[in-house]
Amino acid sequence: MKHAISSPLVSIVTINYNSKKETLELIQSLGKTTYKNWELIVVDNASKESPMMDIKKLNPQVTVIESQDNLGFAGGNNLALSHCSGEYIFFVNNDTELESDCLTVMVDTAQGLNEKAVISPKFQFYHSNGLIEYAGSTNINAFTARNKAVGRLEKVDKYSGLISTYYAHGGGMLVPRDIIKEVGTMEANFFLYYEEMDWCERIRRAGYKIYCQRDALIYHKESASVGKMSPLKTYYMNRNRILFMKRNYPFPKIIPFFMFYSFVSFPKNAMGYLLKGKYKHLRALCRGVFSHVNPNLTY
Template identity: 30%
Template sequence: MNAPRVSIIILNWNGWRDTIECLESVYRITYPNYDVIVVDNGSKDNSIEKIKEYAEGRIEVNSKFFEYNPNNKPIKVFEINEDDAGKGRFNRLLYEKFDVDRRMILIKNKNNYGFAGGNNVGIKFALSVLNPDYVLLLNNDTVVDRYFLTELVKVAESDENTGIVGPKIYYYDYNGRSDVINFTGADLVLWRGAEKRYGFRDIDKGQWDRIMSIDKIEGSCMLVREEVFKEVGLFDEKFFCYWEETDLCFRAKNKGYKIVYVPQARIWHKVSATSGGEINPFKIRLLIRNSLLFAFKNLDFHLREMFLLYLFLVALWKYLAIYLFYYKSPKVYIAFLNGILAGLKIGKIDVNNEYQN
């Protein structure tokens, strides 16, 4: 029986150094049937040239997680622009002549469309041209274990109602350690606009080594059955980045698909490498804005009202203390307030127009 085809989509935006380390780890995996699609989101740092130099074998990747493999270079790069990708213009016959670890598709977006929009370009291309059974969304600032995809597919294939699966995610480096957990799945606490995150900052001692059905898989690594995209749609590009994977998981679960955490699959994540760290104005503004967008889009009236009450009676003052007194960052708290205003504005527009139609 042939292994299901998996199209791996890696989004790059001004982060070629992270991307080539991620690629080098991907090209070492044991899974036999995959595509690598790098989507460049309008980078301005010569990422396209550097990724091609890596593929030619001209840049050696150093990592604490693996040894560089010169034996699968050069990797044939099939470079296409955003317009051709959207129209499905691609020489698949030539592409299929190369081994899975000797080929790469490189899609060049004109602009930065965020996590949601950038990945959607790659997803649309994969579904229309390559016809995969699954699409794997993988952050460029990750390193993967050799067996991670085999384990993810094994669990996904065990139940046709499983729509999205994800791995155990470690911090790439947590005070010098590589065994500190960042994510083992999450359940949503809808009335707070929050999630109950499992395994967060635990040292891994096997305590999260059970397969679990959950509400959410993190977008840094999620394997999605192709039927999910066809039935519930792609990422909602209004989110730009953050909460878009929560929204996708929520929609998939409402359609009856299971969301499953797979502990045997492992990756390491340089958390918030693209956005500039875990606490910064850009990230905080989008997180709160998008939590409101999610609430207006997906929650019923009563849950939405509970969320808004919690936001204004509790969260507003809680984060005042955290951002002003603990982090001593007025800019971050102002970004938090701006995010609330932006979320209320976009949420009201969406509820009145799109989501009630």
């Protein structure tokens, strides 16, 4: 790919929550990037152990913001923005590692477009034999509130080039600062999950596009801080699935989803947890759903 004439400053933002090892590995990965004009802002979301000293020892130039409260993914990213000086903001999960040219390819792509747009790289599962996690995404299904990642579990070299897509991957999004100024930040109420999809909906409604640059590659260790099947994830995935639909599918468009969720999805999941003896997940499911009736039903 031909390199862009200019090399604008990119502000890289990542969130640490009780996952210092992964954060340090990301910083080491960034040290190998071919793109040189970047700054890194790490938001620590009230971890049990501060990562400040170890981060500064590894790279003294990193800005570390220590939040007194766990603000979640959206809130943590929003907190970092006032510390960002870049023309582009690259929101990236701390449990990722970048291919050395990943950032270069994405910035070159952004600079080569005739429009401002959000760009995600292609994602490969870190602990896999070259299998894709994300190479773009389908649109949300208005009936189920689900969508699919393009290429998931296929070989990573099968997909290449730039494509327009419906949703960026929250684990890696290059966003022009001007878009954030116009559209606003992520909705902090999501805390975890669906926040980037809600944001992409707002960005597309404002007239901007979402792209996946499949020539840029990032490796994802997946759910390092939350846990792959934790009750916390069960709570927010169900709570936010409903929240996303309420925000983006106003009445009466939301009626098919409420029918499906009430009579198919919720009973199926609840019965599954009950029969498997996963009572913490059952409790998390119920609290996530009924939090929309009683806001005091937090996790």
